[in-house]
Every structure is written in structure tokens, then in C-alpha cells.
Amino acid sequence: MKTAATSLAEQIRHIKEAKKFDIRSGALPTWCPGCGYFGIHQGLNACIQELGLAHHEVVTVSGIGCAGRYPFFTSNYGLHTVHGRTLPVAQGVKLANPDLTVYAVGGDGDGLAIGGGHFPHAARRNVNINYLMFDNSIYGLTKGQPSPSSPVGMKSKASPFGTLDKPLNATLMALTYGASFVARLFAGDPKGITEALIEGTQHEGFAFFHIYSTCLTFDKAYKTWAHLKQWVHPIPEDHDPADLRRAFDLVLGDDFSTGIIYRRE
Amino acid sequence: MPKVDITVEVCGMAGDGTIAAGGLVNEAMSLGGFSVLGFDSYPAEIRGFGRCVTRSRIGSNEIGALADETHILISLDDLQSRSRVPFLARDSAVLFDSKPDTLLEEEQSLAAVVEPGTALFGIPFTYLATAATGTSRGRNLAALGGFAALFGVQPEWFRRVITRKFQSKGEKVLEVNLKSFDAGFHYALEKFADRLRPSFAAANVVAGPEKVMLSGNQAIGQAALDAGLKLYFGYPITPATPIMEFLAKYLPAKGGRVVQMEDEIASVGAVLGAFYAGARAMTATSGPGFALMTELITHGVMAEIPAVILNAQRGGPSTGLPTKTEQSDLHAAVFGGPGDSSRIVIAPSNVAECYSFTVQSFQLAEKYQTPVIVLTDFYLDNRVENVVMPVASEKEKTDGNLYPDESLQGSYHRYLDTESGVSPRSLPGMEGFAYVATGLEHTERAQPDYTPEIHTKMTGKRHRKLQYALEDLPVPVEYSDGGQLDVGIIGWGSTFGSIQEAVNMARERGWKVAALKITSIFPYHEKEIRSFMTKCREILITELNYEGQLANLIGHLHRKEVVRLNQVTGVPFSPSAIFSKIEALLQAGVS
Ligand SMILES: Cc1ncc(C[n+]2csc(CCOP(=O)(O)OP(=O)(O)O)c2C)c(N)n1
Ligand code: SF4
Ligand SMILES: [Mg+2]
Numbered sequence: 001m002k003t004a005a006t007s008l009a010e011q012i013r014h015i016k017e018a019k020k021f022d023i024r025s026g027a028l029p030t031w032c033p034g035c036g037y038f039g040i041h042q043g044l045n046a047c048i049q050e051l052g053l054a055h056h057e058v059v060t061v062s063g064i065g066c067a068g069r070y071p072f073f074t075s076n077y078g079l080h081t082v083h084g085r086t087l088p089v090a091q092g093v094k095l096a097n098p099d100l101t102v103y104a105v106g107g108d109g110d111g112l113a114i115g116g117g118h119f120p121h122a123a124r125r126n127v128n129i130n131y132l133m134f135d136n137s138i139y140g141l142t143k144g145q146p147s148p149s150s151p152v153g154m155k156s157k158a159s160p161f162g163t164l165d166k167p168l169n170a171t172l173m174a175l176t177y178g179a180s181f182v183a184r185l186f187a188g189d190p191k192g193i194t195e196a197l198i199e200g201t202q203h204e205g206f207a208f209f210h211i212y213s214t215c216l217t218f219d220k221a222y223k224t225w226a227h228l229k230q231w232v233h234p235i236p237e238d239h240d241p242a243d244l245r246r247a248f249d250l251v252l253g254d255d256f257s258t259g260i261i262y263r264r265e
Numbered sequence: 266m267p268k269v270d271i272t273v274e275v276c277g278m279a280g281d282g283t284i285a286a287g288g289l290v291n292e293a294m295s296l297g298g299f300s301v302l303g304f305d306s307y308p309a310e311i312r313g314f315g316r317c318v319t320r321s322r323i324g325s326n327e328i329g330a331l332a333d334e335t336h337i338l339i340s341l342d343d344l345q346s347r348s349r350v351p352f353l354a355r356d357s358a359v360l361f362d363s364k365p366d367t368l369l370e371e372e373q374s375l376a377a378v379v380e381p382g383t384a385l386f387g388i389p390f391t392y393l394a395t396a397a398t399g400t401s402r403g404r405n406l407a408a409l410g411g412f413a414a415l416f417g418v419q420p421e422w423f424r425r426v427i428t429r430k431f432q433s434k435g436e437k438v439l440e441v442n443l444k445s446f447d448a449g450f451h452y453a454l455e456k457f458a459d460r461l462r463p464s465f466a467a468a469n470v471v472a473g474p475e476k477v478m479l480s481g482n483q484a485i486g487q488a489a490l491d492a493g494l495k496l497y498f499g500y501p502i503t504p505a506t507p508i509m510e511f512l513a514k515y516l517p518a519k520g521g522r523v524v525q526m527e528d529e530i531a532s533v534g535a536v537l538g539a540f541y542a543g544a545r546a547m548t549a550t551s552g553p554g555f556a557l558m559t560e561l562i563t564h565g566v567m568a569e570i571p572a573v574i575l576n577a578q579r580g581g582p583s584t585g586l587p588t589k590t591e592q593s594d595l596h597a598a599v600f601g602g603p604g605d606s607s608r609i610v611i612a613p614s615n616v617a618e619c620y621s622f623t624v625q626s627f628q629l630a631e632k633y634q635t636p637v638i639v640l641t642d643f644y645l646d647n648r649v650e651n652v653v654m655p656v657a658s659e660k661e662k663t664d665g666n667l668y669p670d671e672s673l674q675g676s677y678h679r680y681l682d683t684e685s686g687v688s689p690r691s692l693p694g695m696e697g698f699a700y701v702a703t704g705l706e707h708t709e710r711a712q713p714d715y716t717p718e719i720h721t722k723m724t725g726k727r728h729r730k731l732q733y734a735l736e737d738l739p740v741p742v743e744y745s746d747g748g749q750l751d752v753g754i755i756g757w758g759s760t761f762g763s764i765q766e767a768v769n770m771a772r773e774r775g776w777k778v779a780a781l782k783i784t785s786i787f788p789y790h791e792k793e794i795r796s797f798m799t800k801c802r803e804i805l806i807t808e809l810n811y812e813g814q815l816a817n818l819i820g821h822l823h824r825k826e827v828v829r830l831n832q833v834t835g836v837p838f839s840p841s842a843i844f845s846k847i848e849a850l851l852q853a854g855v856s
Contacts, residue, residue: 027712056696061538071701072713077693078701079541081534082564088498088531092538092546093693095496095522100542100693121527 036187036213043193061090063106067134084115087122108135112148123177136215144218174208181207182262235259269468277341282405287319292426295651298472303649329762363387394445403445410449417463476651486511488623496546498535505549505577529554540571543692549575559602568702571630578642589835590643595814610786612640614761616650631665645759678709686729738785745779753801754780766840
């Protein structure tokens with residue numbers, strides 16, 4: 001036992017020296033244990049660390065939802081706004097002080113439903129911000145109602161007979177809206193998230209990260225860990241992200257390939 | 266020296282150069298040293314079609330409002346001008362084109378509809394302009410020439426403002442306009458030599474310091490520029506759009522940027538983001554857009570983020586009366602949105618205040634870390650007044666932010682519950698002071714917390730700030746000679762000019778009447794308002810809305826029920842309507 005404790009203390013010391021977790025705030029994430037968002041948290045934190053960004057020069061702007069809680073769990077500056085307004089506020093921050101690195105984060109409800117009107121304009125305005133959509137295809141915070149990316153037929157308390165509306169495809173929308181950087185990622189692959197974020201953060205312009213996640217508390221049937229792990233796969237090796245047509249082909253033919261789908265310098 | 270108070274109208278069809286002619290009248294008379302208040306109305310909905318009217322009230326004394334009646338009508342299109350005849354004063358004068366391209370039927374002519382006593386001056390505008398320049402384009406200028414000759418306006422004033430206006434359009438254009446003006450001037454001088462009415466010359470006004478014609482909207486735009494605005498975010502809406510267009514033209518040269526957003530929610534969101542990061546930003550809108558902004562405005566209140574939001578009121582709920590004037594967004598400005606979310610609301614009442622209040626709004630927002638709403642209205646935004654070009658002092662422009670002290674690095678309480686409620690605010694980029702600004706109820710250290718103690722304490726803190734803000738807010742202005750009063754009128758915004766005029770009319774009759782202008786709508790100066798009320802037997806609150814929104818807000822300060830005078834016609838109060846109400850109140854008091 002004693003050796004184990006020493007080694008744990010040892011480990012903690014190592015971690016502290018590496019300053020790996022300085023990016024985390026004192027507050028422990030309030031997400032449900034096993035929530036996909038932990039993977040995104042890890043991925044984004046690692047990106048900020050690896051790029052060596054000074055924490056006080058990073059601003060995370062969020063909407064409302066479980067995803068919107070993200071800023072509280074980092075030591076950056078944060079701006080937790082109202083439901084759906086992440087993007088306009090984030091653009092205001094960046095335009096006011098271009099030296100800041102700005103991450104806008106929010107859920108699928110936040111970004112595709114109530115805030116859906118801002119998405120095309122942020123994309124075409126191409127202000128140099130990074131937008132991470134945590135897409136669990138459900139309203140997590142309000143306890144499990146269907147979202148604009150839920151599959152047809154999804155049953156929930158709010159849709160006991162199954163939903164009728166077709167899901168939106170955020171990646172496809174971003175391409176259509178003219179976003180200059182589009183990546184599709186998976187919360188179960190923090191390393192993949194970090195890699196894409198590093199590229200996207202350095203990209204001059206609006207960078208969109210569509211991140212599949214799961215709400216294990218309220219979704220027992222659709223975008224579960226088991227399903228997502230089965231469905232998600234890397235984009236083909238030979239994919240050329242500079243080619244918009246191929247990006248469209250890829251996304252139209254395959255809902256679950258992950259990686260950098262499109263980038264325009 | 267006879268005082269003048271003359272209202273001149275130019276009326277024509279779109280395309281007649283009506284608005285240009287009215288503008289020149291304003292400029293020329295201002296140059297001559299008169300006070301000028303002008304207002305144009307034209308069909309905003311349909312381009313290139315419809316009636317245009319410009320009204321200019323020209324006086325030797327200060328002017329607070331448009332007058333009810335017109336003394337001189339310059340008709341560029343008689344069919345359109347017929348609609349203006351009911352507004353003509355007794356003994357008024359009408360200038361019309363005696364040889365227009367298309368002659369009206371006898372019974373359609375202006376001459377057929379004016380009251381007997383009206384002086385008619387037929388001047389062949391079209392013919393004179395064409396004969397002098399080969400084109401009829403300057404016929405509006407020929408009309409102005411006639412006006413100058415008949416009423417004793419120095420032609421030099423017009424020549425100077427014409428040159429200023431047309432210089433940049435090339436020599437040819439300038440020449441057409443100057444020659445057309447001269448042709449009209451000489452024609453009228455000779456033709457009506459025995460009927461001249463040189464009222465303006467007789468006033469012997471001496472030109473003081475140079476003045477400029479400025480609309481409320483221009484004053485607001487200029488103030489924002491002078492205050493160091495960095496970012497403007499907006500969405501087009503009448504009557505606020507000219508502010509965005511003004512800034513789009515001038516802000517880039519000052520290193521700033523105008524971003525047309527996708528809606529008003531985005532506009533105010535971006536303003537909050539910009540202020541959070543330390544830049545001065547603003548948005549301007551009207552009722553429908555303001556309604557969309559309310560959630561984020563309360564976010565600014567809760568997260569204590571500054572913002573400057575201008576609401577140029579128009580009429581009615583929903584889309585309402587887009588091109589009419591009303592003061593019916595007071596409730597929305599003060600109370601709109603969820604929760605106990607009081608914020609600062611100030612309302613200028615004239616062009617000079619449009620400038621000074623806009624400059625001040627940035628500092629107030631920074632100092633008290635809350636959205637500041639500047640309430641104007643269609644009539645104030647669009648009217649032009651001649652004013653000495655306002656300049657903001659360095660003091661007025663300085664950064665109102667209170668930054669945290671270095672020594673607090675690492676132990677920073679963003680929402681420290683201080684005596685005034687104002688806590689030092691860090692900006693992203695300041696090391697050791699990172700925090701999360703949140704609209705969730707939060708502790709002093711910006712951590713979400715919904716306990717009764719925290720919500721009670723922090724709600725108190727946010728409201729306490731506003732009471733402290735009172736000392737920086739524009740105080741009520743009293744127009745009285747002191748002593749006890751029979752009727753005290755309280756008003757706000759553009760309506761106050763009409764109130765002042767009505768008070769002047771009452772005082773000329775020796776009545777004990779005075780007025781109080783409220784410029785800080787919220788928080789308001791309770792003490793000053795009460796002390797005015799105490800001096801008055803009756804309090805009359807006059808405003809352009811149905812519900813009596815200011816009366817609802819401050820009426821309780823009076824010891825008895827306040828009297829309300831409300832109007833929702835979409836047009837400003839005429840001073841005489843207010844005067845009649847005073848008269849009625851006084852008579853009721855006597856009986
Ligand atoms: C204007 C407004 N409407 C509704 C809500 C309630 N609400 C909070 S979060 C949310 C949806 C959250 O879903 P999503 O954006 O997908 O985020 P998640 O919780 O799944 O991360 C809703 C409807 C709100 N806060 N504000
Ligand atoms: S409710 Fe769902 S989305 Fe929210 S934290 Fe729990 S698992 Fe994650
Ligand atoms: Mg969701």
C-alpha cells in the first residue's frame with residue numbers, strides 16, 4: 001500500500017511539473033460520469049497546452065446546455081452567455097482584441113436550433129474564431145428532449161411516439177455555409193480532437209469542429225457510446241481537404257467519417 | 266427689433282428636389298444667424314414616388330419644437346401642396362410655379378383652394394431655370410431665389426450654402442444651381458417690388474459662432490466616433506439605420522469597424538463580447554429589434570458587462586408605424602426582459618443632448634458595468650437643428666473602467682461585493698485575473714451558486730450600483746421662475762421641446778406654469794422630482810404613448826394623482842395642444 005501511495009504522489013508531482021493540468025480550473029466538471037464531454041474537454045485542453053497558449057489570452061465563449069458549462073472547467077477567461085448566442089458574442093470578443101484566441105463552444109440545440117441563425121453568418125463572415133459544436137443529438141441539460149440532429153423516430157418524454165423531423169447535418173451545413181475550415185470529430189478520440197484543433201486554431205478564419213458525443217444519461221438507444229464507436233471511422237487517407245467537391249462527396253456519402261474534411265487558406 | 270418665428274415649407278413630388286431645397290433653406294438661415302429646426306417627411310416606403318415635405322421653423326429665439334402652422338409654402342408641385350393648405354396660417358404666403366410643364370385644371374390649382382387672404386406669388390420656376398441654364402433641373406433653386414427676394418433673405422447666404430453643397434459635383438452643376446437661384450431672385454425682386462415682405466431682414470439677427478445643421482442621428486454617430494467607438498454592430502431598421510450608415514462611412518478611417526449582423530440578437534451579443542474584451546462598442550435599433558435584444562441585455566446586467574444600446578423609438582407594438590414617432594418603449598427599456606434586471610436608461614431631448622448623452626453612455630456603461638440604453642425617437646433622430654458643433658472633452662471620453670489592483674493577482678474576486686456594488690473588472694489578456702462571466706447567479710468569485718444568501722446579496726449588489734450611478738447621470742432640468750406653481754409639466758425626450766413652448770405661451774399670459782425635463786429615466790432622481798412636484802398644485806405628465814409610461818414610473822412620487830396627457834397620432838405634440846390642457850387645468854382649478 002505504501003508504495004502505491006508514494007507512486008501516486010510521485011505521479012501527481014510529475015503531472016504538476018509538466019503543468020499539464022494547469023489549464024483545468026479548480027472546479028471539477030459537473031458532467032455525468034461517462035459523459036462524452038470529458039473527451040472533448042481533454043482534447044481542447046491538450047490543444048491549448050500543446051500550442052503553448054497563455055491561458056489568460058484564451059477566451060472560451062459558451063452558450064447554455066451541458067456543453068455550455070465547459071468554460072467553468074478551465075483556467076482561461078470565459079464568457080458563459082445565454083442559450084444560442086455563443087457565436088455573435090465570440091465574434092465580438094475576437095474583433096475587440098484580435099490577440100486573443102477564442103473558442104466558442106455549445107451543444108447541438110444551442111447551435112442548430114435556437115442559435116441556428118448565427119451559424120451561416122459566422123461562417124461567411126470568417127472571423128478568426130474556433131467553434132466547437134458538442135453534438136450529442138439531444139438536449140442534455142433539459143433532460144433528454146430531441147434536438148435538431150436527433151434521428152427520425154427518436155422516442156423521448158417529449159416525443160413518446162417518435163420524432164418526425166429529419167436531422168440536420170452540421171458538417172454538411174458548415175460546408176454549404178462556406179466555412180473555411182471544417183472538421184468532424186468524435187468525443188471518444190481526444191487525440192484526434194487535439195490534432196484537428198491544433199490545425200484549426202492556427203487556421204486564419206472561422207474553423208468549425210463538429211464533435212459527435214454521447215449523452216449516456218438520457219440517450220440509451222441512439223447515439224450511445226457503443227453505437228458511435230461502431231459507426232465512427234477515420235476519413236480515407238487520400239482525402240484532399242482542399243477540394244470542396246470531394247468534401248461534399250465525402251460528407252454526403254458518409255455520416256461518420258472523422259478528420260479534417262475541408263480547409264481553404 | 267421685431268422677433269421672427271416663421272415656418273417655411275417646401276412641398277413637391279419625389280424627384281422635384283424638395284428635400285434638397287428644404288436643406289438649403291435650413292443651411293442658409295442658420296448661416297444668417299437664425300435658430301433653425303427642420304423636419305422632413307417623405308415616403309420612406311416607396312422610392313421615387315409620393316409627396317415630400319420639408320418643414321423649417323426659423324426664429325430669432327431658441328426653438329424647441331415644430332410649430333403647428335406654416336407661414337410660407339414653397340410649392341414645387343401644386344397637386345401635392347394642396348394637402349398642405351389646411352396647415353397654412355392666416356396671412357400666409359404661397360410661392361408656386363406659374364408656368365409649370367403640366368398645367369393643372371383650374372379647380373385643382375392651389376389658388377383655388379387657399380383661404381382668401383393668402384398672398385400668392387406665381388413665379389415661373391421651370392421657365393426661369395431653363396431660360397438661364399438650358400435645363401429645368403434648377404427649378405427648385407429658382408424657387409429658393411424667389412423666397413429669398415420676397416422675404417428679405419440675403420442672397421449671399423444662399424449662394425454660399427449652394428456652393429458648399431454642389432462644389433464637389435462639378436462646375437457645371439454648381440453653375441446651373443447658382444444661375445437658377447439668381448434668376449428666381451431677380452425675377453421676384455422686380456415682379457413683386459411693391460409686395461415684398463422682408464421679415465427676415467427686419468429681424469436684424471446677428472450671426473454668432475458658426476453653427477452646423479445636425480440631425481439627432483448624425484449627432485449620435487458623431488458622438489460615438491468622438492467617444493472612441495471601436496466596433497458598431499447593427500441590423501437595419503427605421504429610424505436607426507442612418508446611424509449605422511454614418512458610422513460605416515466614418516468609423517473605418519478611425520481604425521474601427523461596422524459589422525452588419527444577421528439580426529439584433531447577434532448585434533447586442535457582439536457588443537457584449539466586445540465590451541467584455543475591453544473595446545467600446547454599440548448598437549442602435551428600434552422597438553422590434555430592441556424586443557429581440559432583451560434577453561442579452563439582462564445578460565449584461567447579470568454578468569455585469571457594459572453595453573451601449575440605442576433605441577430609436579417608432580410607433581406601436583410589432584412592426585407598428587415604422588416611419589412615425591412615439592415614446593412607447595419606456596417600459597420595455599426600463600423593465601424589458603426576465604428577472605430583476607434594472608439597467609441605466611437615459612433619454613436626450615434635443616440634438617445637443619443626443620451628442621452629449623451618447624458620449625456619456627460609454628463611460629457610464631464602463632463605470633457601472635451594465636448596459637446603458639439611450640432612448641430617442643423618430644422625431645428626434647430625424648429632425649435637424651442648427652447647433653455649434655459639439656465637442657467631447659477629454660474627461661468625458663476617458664476610460665470608465667475600474668481595473669483590479671496588481672496585488673490581487675491570483676486571489677481575484679470578479680464580483681466583489683463593494684459598498685457601491687461596483688467591483689474591479691479584469692479584461693482577457695490580464696494575467697492572473699481570469700474568470701468566467703456568467704449569466705447564472707454566481708458568487709463573488711464568479712462561481713455559479715443558487716443559494717438564497719448569494720442571490721439575495723448579488724441582486725442587492727447589482728441594484729445598489731444603479732443608485733450610485735445617479736450622481737453621474739444627467740439631472741432633471743427645471744424651467745421655472747421659482748415660487749409656487751399652479752401647473753407643473755413633466756416630460757421627456759423630444760416632447761420636451763413642445764412642452765417648453767407651451768410653458769412659454771402660458772407664461773406670456775402671466776400663468777404660474779413651469780416644466781421639468783427628465784433625462785435619466787432609470788434610475789431617476791427621486792429627490793429632485795419630488796421637490797419640483799411639491800411646488801405644484803397639479804402635475805401634468807405629457808408623453809407620446811397611450812399608457813402614460815413615464816407617469817406610471819414616477820407618478821407615485823406626487824402626493825396626488827398626476828394628470829396625464831397622452832397622444833398616439835404618430836406625430837409630435839403640438840405646443841398648442843399642451844397649452845390647451847394647461848388652460849383646462851387652470852380653469853378646473855378656479856371653479
Ligand atoms: C432562451 C432559452 N430557451 C430555453 C432554455 C432551456 N435550455 C437550456 S439548455 C437547452 C438545450 C440544451 O441542449 P444542447 O444545446 O444540445 O446542449 P447539451 O445540454 O446537450 O450539451 C435548453 C432548451 C434556455 N436556457 N434559454
Ligand atoms: S446530461 Fe448528458 S450531456 Fe449532460 S452531462 Fe449528463 S451525460 Fe453529459
Ligand atoms: Mg445536445
